Amino acid sequence: MPAEIADEGTFRVRIEDGRHVDLLGTYVLNQLYITAILVLVVLGLAVVFGWLGVMNMAHGEFVMLGAYCAYMVQEAGWHPLLSLPLAVVVTGTVGLAVEGSIIRHLYRRPFDTFLATWGLALLLREGVEVIFGRGYKSVDQVLPGTVDVLGIPYPAYRLVLFSAVVLAFVGLFLFYRASTLGARIKAMVTNPVLAEAVGINTTRLAQWTFVFGVSTAGLAGALLAPLVRVEPFMGLDYLLSSFFVLIVGGLGTLEGLLIGSAVIGGVDTVASAILDKSAGYIAVLTVSIFFLWLRPHGLYSRR
Amino acid sequence: MNSKLPELLAVHELSGGYGDIQVVNGISTRVNAGEVVFITGRNGVGKSTIAKLIAGHLPLASGRVMVCDRDVSAIPAHGRRHLGLGYAPQEDVVFSELTVIENLTLSFPSRSLDRYRTLFERFPFLHGRLTQKAGTLSGGEKKVLSFCRAIAENTKLVVLDEPTEGVQPENIATMSAVVRRLTERGRGFLIVEQNLNLIRETANRVHVLDHGRIVFESLNRPGLRDALISRLRL
Numbered sequence: 095m096p097a098e099i100a101d102e103g104t105f106r107v108r109i110e111d112g113r114h115v116d117l118l119g120t121y122v123l124n125q126l127y128i129t130a131i132l133v134l135v136v137l138g139l140a141v142v143f144g145w146l147g148v149m150n151m152a153h154g155e156f157v158m159l160g161a162y163c164a165y166m167v168q169e170a171g172w173h174p175l176l177s178l179p180l181a182v183v184v185t186g187t188v189g190l191a192v193e194g195s196i197i198r199h200l201y202r203r204p205f206d207t208f209l210a211t212w213g214l215a216l217l218l219r220e221g222v223e224v225i226f227g228r229g230y231k232s233v234d235q236v237l238p239g240t241v242d243v244l245g246i247p248y249p250a251y252r253l254v255l256f257s258a259v260v261l262a263f264v265g266l267f268l269f270y271r272a273s274t275l276g277a278r279i280k281a282m283v284t285n286p287v288l289a290e291a292v293g294i295n296t297t298r299l300a301q302w303t304f305v306f307g308v309s310t311a312g313l314a315g316a317l318l319a320p321l322v323r324v325e326p327f328m329g330l331d332y333l334l335s336s337f338f339v340l341i342v343g344g345l346g347t348l349e350g351l352l353i354g355s356a357v358i359g360g361v362d363t364v365a366s367a368i369l370d371k372s373a374g375y376i377a378v379l380t381v382s383i384f385f386l387w388l389r390p391h392g393l394y395s396r397r
Numbered sequence: 398m399n400s401k402l403p404e405l406l407a408v409h410e411l412s413g414g415y416g417d418i419q420v421v422n423g424i425s426t427r428v429n430a431g432e433v434v435f436i437t438g439r440n441g442v443g444k445s446t447i448a449k450l451i452a453g454h455l456p457l458a459s460g461r462v463m464v465c466d467r468d469v470s471a472i473p474a475h476g477r478r479h480l481g482l483g484y485a486p487q488e489d490v491v492f493s494e495l496t497v498i499e500n501l502t503l504s505f506p507s508r509s510l511d512r513y514r515t516l517f518e519r520f521p522f523l524h525g526r527l528t529q530k531a532g533t534l535s536g537g538e539k540k541v542l543s544f545c546r547a548i549a550e551n552t553k554l555v556v557l558d559e560p561t562e563g564v565q566p567e568n569i570a571t572m573s574a575v576v577r578r579l580t581e582r583g584r585g586f587l588i589v590e591q592n593l594n595l596i597r598e599t600a601n602r603v604h605v606l607d608h609g610r611i612v613f614e615s616l617n618r619p620g621l622r623d624a625l626i627s628r629l630r631l
């Protein structure tokens with residue numbers, strides 16, 4: 095396709111009837127958006143799996159719980175913004191209870207945490223199914239309409255979501271780099287005995303790190319709810335793509351998370367655009383297997 | 398010894414180990430304010446295990462640990478640290494992924510290095526390495542970093558596990574001087590150590606450990622070194 099650089103600086107493609115369609119611009123915006131969604135969903139797993147070493151098979155179910163919170167807020171007729179605190183409180187409370195009763199005893203026992211969280215995922219799905227039924231729910235768009243971005247009409251809600259993710263990510267990045275709490279988490283993860291010796295309550299710090307991880311998953315779910323089908327089994331997709339992102343990006347760094355999300359999101363959209371959705375899945379799976387094989391520690395890992 | 402000085406550490410019939418394997422069998426000792434007590438013995442006799450039991454990093458099989466007249470036997474390690482027990486382990490002595498400055502300030506509310514001023518004068522190399530990852534220091538340098546961190550925490554009692562392992566001689570002498578000076582201010586030390594010269598220069602009392610039991614104990618007195626040598630060769 096013949097492309098030229100237009101005055102505004104976006105790529106434009108000339109089609110036959112003479113209209114200008116900002117294909118590449120739209121593509122880039124979509125790609126950024128998909129990456130942001132992945133980042134949002136993976137962030138919690140990166141914290142729980144990357145920092146605490148807990149392979150949380152129920153990660154997707156926490157996203158699902160968050161999405162159901164948005165649905166409940168809608169059914170109750172409350173302001174849609176309330177779904178965010180509700181999702182954090184609900185998933186945070188579940189996380190607190192789960193960490194305190196199960197996970198706490200399983201740190202450094204990967205296979206046991208795998209089984210335990212797999213069971214938890216089952217339980218959460220069944221529980222939600224009992225309460226809300228198996229069928230899918232839809233949550234209304236909060237901000238219908240579009241905004242012009244560089245001359246391209248773009249859904250307003252996506253833009254808000256994207257900005258929120260960027261802000262959250264930069265905030266977390268700065269926090270982890272600069273704050274004492276970030277250093278304490280690093281200390282706990284790399285040398286728990288010494289961390290206790292210098293006076294860090296590692297039991298409590300690990301618990302709140304876990305709660306932070308699962309409540310960001312809940313937050314992601316509430317934010318995504320208007321864009322997806324809300325149903326008990328929705329978590330599986332998120333779990334898989336999250337693990338793929340961590341495989342590609344590597345564990346333990348936020349930079350890796352960003353790169354992993356971009357690669358997985360990119361491979362998925364390109365393959366889905368050329369062929370279809372299942373080609374996207376297969377491409378993502380193939381890329382992940384290649385990474386496991388050739389770069390087992392990911393593109394960007396400190397291990 | 399001088400029983401009028403406050404008792405910083407009292408250990409009664411302490412036993413413990415790893416899982417079913419009991420490594421330490423009924424150890425008792427105490428450290429008063431202003432005292433330096435050493436535990437020495439051959440490799441693998443249970444010295445580090447005692448230090449871990451006292452600092453709260455292993456569960457006690459039986460016995461009791463008192464810090465500043467308070468029973469801490471059931472209190473986790475971080476709690477004992479806040480009750481006045483500092484600890485520098487024998488192994489994994491620093492946070493390798495963190496910078497030297499982060500290692501030094503992690504346990505304090507602020508990143509100010511004021512409390513390290515005199516320690517930096519005594520160990521100037523540390524001051525020059527502040528922004529370096531602690532994992533890139535040499536073994537002996539890590540030990541000095543760990544020593545300084547434990548000293549600066551300003552706990553009444555400090556438990557040090559082989560603090561001089563791999564440390565160059567002039568820094569060992571400085572460590573000894575620092576410990577002596579702090580005892581004058583009423584702090585107390587329990588030190589696991591194999592360097593007999595250091596023990597002779599620094600100790601008030603010393604225990605020799607074998608097979609998890611104290612087989613010899615003595616005040617610091619003339620002829621201590623020979624007595625220790627003969628005990629250690631048993």
Ligand SMILES: Nc1ncnc2c1ncn2[C@@H]1O[C@H](COP(=O)(O)OP(=O)(O)O)[C@@H](O)[C@H]1O
Pocket residue numbers: 415420438439440441442443444445446447
């Ligand atoms: N983590 C552990 N698990 C099992 N056994 C251990 C562990 N650490 C030490 N031991 C064993 O306990 C005994 C005493 O070890 P330790 O207290 O480290 O000796 P020391 O410090 O006197 O050299 C040794 O036989 C050692 O093999």
Ligand SMILES: [Mg+2]
Pocket residue numbers: 444445446487559
């Ligand atoms: Mg030892």
